[in-house]
Amino acid sequence: MNSRKxxxxxxxxxxxxxxxxxxQQVGSNSPYGRYxxxxxxxxxxxxxxSMGGISYGLxxxxxxxxxxxASYSELDTLTFVFDFGISGHHSRLNDGTxxxxxxxxxxxxxxxxxxxxxxxxxxxxxxxxSKVGYNFGTGRSLSNIQYSEVYRGTGGLNQIYVGxxxxxxxxxxxGANLSYLFGNFSHSSVVIPRSAASTALVGETKQEFxxxxxxxxxxxxxxxxxxxxxxxxxxMVYSPQVRASADVTPSEKLxxxxxxxxxxxxxAQVLTTDTLRGAEFYLPHTLGVGVTYKTLNxxxxxxxxxxxxxxxxxxxxxxxxTKEERFNNVFRVSAGFEYVSDPYNPSFFQRxxxxxxxxYSNSYVNVNVFNPTRNDQRVGIGSFKELGVNVGLGLPxxxxxxxxxxxxxxxxxxxxxxxxxxxxxxxxxxxxxxxxFNEFWFYKRxxx
Numbered sequence: 001m002n003s004r005k006x007x008x009x010x011x012x013x014x015x016x017x018x019x020x021x022x023x024q025q026v027g028s029n030s031p032y033g034r035y036x037x038x039x040x041x042x043x044x045x046x047x048x049x050s051m052g053g054i055s056y057g058l059x060x061x062x063x064x065x066x067x068x069x070a071s072y073s074e075l076d077t078l079t080f081v082f083d084f085g086i087s088g089h090h091s092r093l094n095d096g097t098x099x100x101x102x103x104x105x106x107x108x109x110x111x112x113x114x115x116x117x118x119x120x121x122x123x124x125x126x127x128x129x130s131k132v133g134y135n136f137g138t139g140r141s142l143s144n145i146q147y148s149e150v151y152r153g154t155g156g157l158n159q160i161y162v163g164x165x166x167x168x169x170x171x172x173x174x175g176a177n178l179s180y181l182f183g184n185f186s187h188s189s190v191v192i193p194r195s196a197a198s199t200a201l202v203g204e205t206k207q208e209f210x211x212x213x214x215x216x217x218x219x220x221x222x223x224x225x226x227x228x229x230x231x232x233x234x235x236m237v238y239s240p241q242v243r244a245s246a247d248v249t250p251s252e253k254l255x256x257x258x259x260x261x262x263x264x265x266x267x268a269q270v271l272t273t274d275t276l277r278g279a280e281f282y283l284p285h286t287l288g289v290g291v292t293y294k295t296l297n298x299x300x301x302x303x304x305x306x307x308x309x310x311x312x313x314x315x316x317x318x319x320x321x322t323k324e325e326r327f328n329n330v331f332r333v334s335a336g337f338e339y340v341s342d343p344y345n346p347s348f349f350q351r352x353x354x355x356x357x358x359x360y361s362n363s364y365v366n367v368n369v370f371n372p373t374r375n376d377q378r379v380g381i382g383s384f385k386e387l388g389v390n391v392g393l394g395l396p397x398x399x400x401x402x403x404x405x406x407x408x409x410x411x412x413x414x415x416x417x418x419x420x421x422x423x424x425x426x427x428x429x430x431x432x433x434x435x436x437f438n439e440f441w442f443y444k445r446x447x448x
Contacts, residue, residue: 029093032384032424033134034132034153035365037283038130038132042332043109045064046083046085046436048063049390049410049412050336050357050391051357051390052358052388053388054290054302054303054335055068055235055290056068056288056291057221059074059173059233062079062081063083064111064125064436066111066125067237068175068288069165069217070174072175073167073173074121075113075114075121081436081437082439083437084435085109085433087431088430094424109126116164120166121164121165123163123177124160124162125160127158128156129159130157130183132187134151136150145200146193147191148190151188151190153188154186157182158181159182159215161179161217163176163177163217164176171223172221174220176216178215179215180215181211181215181283182213183211184208184211189205190203190259202257202259204254207250213242213244214242217238219237220235221233230295235288235291236288236290237288238285238286241284244283245280246280247279251273256268282313286307287305287306289303290302290303297340298339300336301337302333304332305330305361311323320368321368321381326366328363330362332360333360334357336357338354340394352394353406355410356392362386368381371421372422379420382420386415388412390412390413393409395408405436408434410433412428412429413428414430
């Protein structure tokens with residue numbers, strides 16, 4: 001590839017990263033996004049999405065795998081990989097009495113991988129960390145005044161990462177990602193008068209958060225060659241605890257109309273507003289271990305993850321939970337496989353990759369649970385489990401050099417299953433499409 005085409009690809013990559021800074025902050029309608037940092041998003045790039053999200057033991061030269069930075073050294077010295085993904089979602093919320101459907105979509109991620117030296121590779125990309133997006137409420141009455149009480153949340157956290165990996169010994173690779181964690185999210189409570197003759201203003205109580213900090217992920221992979229075509233890879237990733245600082249802006253304002261439907265209007269009256277700078281937020285240390293077995297036709301893997309959320313610092317006023325009640329330590333298990341009949345066969349259908357997987361984890365947040373049939377009587381603290389099932393295809397594409405790029409199509413079903421009555425159950429169906437372009441960027445052609 002000549003320098004002009006390389007420049008064009010780099011420009012395209014930068015253009016895709018820029019709009020995705022905002023696009024990654026949508027795609028969630030769960031009311032559980034109101035708690036903590038929203039719904040956490042485990043990076044699932046390309047083929048990993050359809051294999052249950054496994055990543056710690058994945059080590060392949062034609063796919064970017066930021067889930068374990070030690071994998072970057074597998075890339076040969078000639079290849080440049082550009083990977084990006086989009087998805088669409090259908091969610092159904094059910095509280096046992098009412099049901100509601102939501103549809104939305106995301107630009108999920110963008111990642112680039114390239115060689116530095118022999119046995120040393122690097123990667124740059126943008127990944128989501130959490131998503132906040134909900135809008136729910138109920139009608140109420142007080143002294144013959146009818147009004148709606150609505151809870152809303154928007155935003156999320158993203159991470160721009162730069163990573164590198166080195167293979168100091170044969171079959172051993174070490175790597176690290178350094179990420180800039182950033183984002184804004186807000187939680188609000190809105191009171192909307194419903195009487196046709198009412199001239200009362202709309203009241204909004206809002207908490208806005210702006211977080212900026214650095215995050216580090218350390219990875220290692222050890223590969224044991226069973227034979228020339230078979231191998232077992234053990235991978236481990238550790239992320240130290242992050243003591244993030246944030247700006248917190250609580251406010252109470254009055255509007256002539258609903259601020260959600262009229263976002264550009266100025267408040268009719270500002271009751272209170274303030275900004276607390278340097279507030280402490282903690283993100284936990286994380287340990288992940290995974291193993292992958294690979295042959296010419298088959299790849300199977302299992303991952304296990306631990307996140308130490310219990311006791312992490314967070315503002316008490318938002319959810320009225322104590323430091324010990326708010327968060328749970330997270331245990332996540334993922335497993336998946338990929339099968340291809342013959343990766344070198346000229347027939348397209350012989351080279352199609354079939355994938356499947358599942359994942360299971362508990363939630364990192366607890367919530368206050370109320371009985372709506374008894375005037376919102378508090379019944380205790382609840383949480384939920386999340387189960388995911390995935391299938392997908394990897395469709396190969398050849399360029400003029402014979403190098404193989406891949407279109408990945410995935411289908412997923414995810415359920416948030418509450419462990420307490422009066423909580424909301426969510427079922428989500430997801431369709432994801434990603435493209436992994438492999439280019440001989442550093443190949444010097446010779447002409448005679």
